[in-house]
Structures are given as C-alpha cells and as structure tokens.
Amino acid sequence: METKKRVPVIWLQFQDCTGCSESFIRSTHPKAESVLLDMVSLEYTELLSVASGHQVEAARKHVIKNYPGEYILCVEGSVPGEDYYCTVGGHSAKDTLLETAKGAMAVITYGSCSSWGGIPAAYPNPTKAVSVRDIVKNKPVILVPGCPPIAEVMTGVIAHFITFGTVPELDHHGRPKAFYRHRVHDKCNRRAYFDAGLFVESFDDEGAKQGYCLYKVGCKGPTTYNSCAEMRWNGGVSYPIQSGNPCIGCSEKNFWDNGPFFER
Numbered sequence: 011m012e013t014k015k016r017v018p019v020i021w022l023q024f025q026d027c028t029g030c031s032e033s034f035i036r037s038t039h040p041k042a043e044s045v046l047l048d049m050v051s052l053e054y055t056e057l058l059s060v061a062s063g064h065q066v067e068a069a070r071k072h073v074i075k076n077y078p079g080e081y082i083l084c085v086e087g088s089v090p091g092e093d094y095y096c097t098v099g100g101h102s103a104k105d106t107l108l109e110t111a112k113g114a115m116a117v118i119t120y121g122s123c124s125s126w127g128g129i130p131a132a133y134p135n136p137t138k139a140v141s142v143r144d145i146v147k148n149k150p151v152i153l154v155p156g157c158p159p160i161a162e163v164m165t166g167v168i169a170h171f172i173t174f175g176t177v178p179e180l181d182h183h184g185r186p187k188a189f190y191r192h193r194v195h196d197k198c199n200r201r202a203y204f205d206a207g208l209f210v211e212s213f214d215d216e217g218a219k220q221g222y223c224l225y226k227v228g229c230k231g232p233t234t235y236n237s238c239a240e241m242r243w244n245g246g247v248s249y250p251i252q253s254g255n256p257c258i259g260c261s262e263k264n265f266w267d268n269g270p271f272f273e274r
C-alpha cells in the first residue's frame with residue numbers, strides 16, 4: 011500500500027462539534043497516522059491542517075483544480091438551509107460543498123450530522139439543517155453515521171477505497187455493509203439477559219449491578235445498525251452498553267428527536 015500514490019483528501023466541516031474528527035484521530039487499526047501519512051494526502055481540514063486562512067483555502071482550490079476526479083471529499087457536519095448560519099472563508103457551506111463535491115471521485119459523510127442532519131437538525135431545527143445527500147445528488151455518497159462514528163469504521167472505509175479503488179458494498183441507505191449490517195442488539199454482550207427476560211429496571215438497582223439488559227431503561231440497540239458491539243471503542247476496549255449506558259441509537263436517522271434517550 012505504501013507504494014501507491016497517496017490520494018488527495020479534502021475534509022470539510024460545517025455545522026459540527028468536531029467530535030467526528032476527534033474520533034478519527036484515535037483509530038488504532040489502521041492507525042490514524044498511517045492513514046494520514048501512507049494512504050492519503052490530507053490537503054484541507056480545519057482540525058489538522060497546519061495552514062489556515064487564505065493558505066488553506068488555496069490548498070483546497072489547488073486540489074479541486076489539479077486533481078479532478080481523483081480526490082475524496084469527507085464531510086463532517088450538516089448543511090444549513092440559510093447560508094448565513096455557516097460560512098467558512100467567506101463562502102456558504104452549501105456553495106463550498108457543491109464546489110468541492112463537483113470534482114470529487116466520491117463523498118464520504120462522516121457522522122450523523124452530515125449523514126442525516128444530526129443534532130443541528132433537532133426540533134425545531136433553527137438553521138433548517140440538512141444532510142449532504144440532500145445537496146449533493148450527482149456523486150456516490152457513502153454514509154458513515156454515528157455520533158461520532160467508530161474510529162476504525164472511519165479509517166476502514168477510507169482504507170477500502172484506497173486499497174481497492176472502489177466504493178465498498180453499500181446497503182439501501184448508502185452505508186457500508188461491512189460495518190452496518192448488524193444491529194447493536196445482535197452482538198450485544200447483554201443479549202443473553204434480554205433473552206432470559208432479565209432487565210435493569212432503574213439505573214441503580216440490583217439488575218444494573220449484575221449487568222442485565224438495558225432495554226427497559228431506553229436501550230435502542232434493537233433498532234440501531236452499527237458495529238459497536240463487535241468492534242467496540244478505544245481500540246476494542248468497550249462501548250456504551252458494556253459501560254452501563256443504554257444505546258441511544260446515535261447512528262440512526264432522527265435519533266436526536268426519537269427520545270427520551272433514557273427511561274426510568
């Protein structure tokens with residue numbers, strides 16, 4: 011892989027909290043630094059670029075002009091319906107997105123904000139936030155939802171692209187099947203308790219101490235497609251349910267308005 015030409019990447023951030031970028035840089039398999047130093051040439055990113063201001067804008071324009079059809083566009087954050095809610099470098103999020111997506115070989119939406127609208131789209135959606143796919147209609151858009159997505163899912167998708175030169179196999183929503191084919195519930199470490207009818211009834215009861223199923227305190231694992239229970243977080247250490255927290259369905263569309271997150 012090291013002998014391959016590094017693929018230019020532009021990583022745009024719009025209405026986001028930077029949590030997706032923060033997750034990405036904690037990937038361990040593959041390591042984020044090996045993705046950044048061996049696989050891709052990250053030409054524009056608000057979090058990691060050394061350049062800023064006019065210099066980094068020039069880097070973005072340079073890629074668009076000189077690598078048409080050869081670069082990957084990653085997007086973090088939703089796009090507001092009204093331009094004035096999010097401008098970067100004097101340009102609206104929508105204009106920057108359309109300008110940058112035009113020459114991209116594919117677009118990856120990292121996180122539930124860019125994939126579905128996310129937290130910025132929560133009722134009453136004051137900025138009229140929408141997903142990237144609501145704006146970009148003429149490109150393959152690969153959805154990598156999660157709030158944030160698992161680091162190794164993020165690097166795994168980009169590594170697939172670079173290794174095979176193709177879009178990974180996607181489900182009907184546009185999510186890579188390799189990472190979104192199972193519900194959290196299918197592989198959950200508490201599943202045996204669900205099947206046995208042993209539930210946590212409140213967060214401080216004996217069932218909670220025993221590690222029983224969290225369904226009755228609001229767990230959305232049965233309706234959430236994500237790899238948390240298989241891959242786990244922080245290099246495979248744990249994930250919300252293992253740590254005693256119900257899944258809030260953070261990779262699913264409208265999770266932000268389908269609350270409450272917890273029930274007592």
Ligand code: SF4
Pocket residue numbers: 025026027028029030086087120121122123124128129156157158159
């Ligand atoms: Fe932040 Fe979640 Fe949106 Fe990522 S998906 S930018 S972590 S709010």
Ligand code: SF4
Pocket residue numbers: 194195196198199200201202204222223224225229230231232251257
């Ligand atoms: Fe399913 Fe949630 Fe219970 Fe796990 S804790 S078995 S995901 S309902």
Ligand code: F3S
Pocket residue numbers: 156157194234236238249250251256257258259260261
């Ligand atoms: Fe999100 Fe549920 Fe995984 S809350 S991090 S999809 S366990």
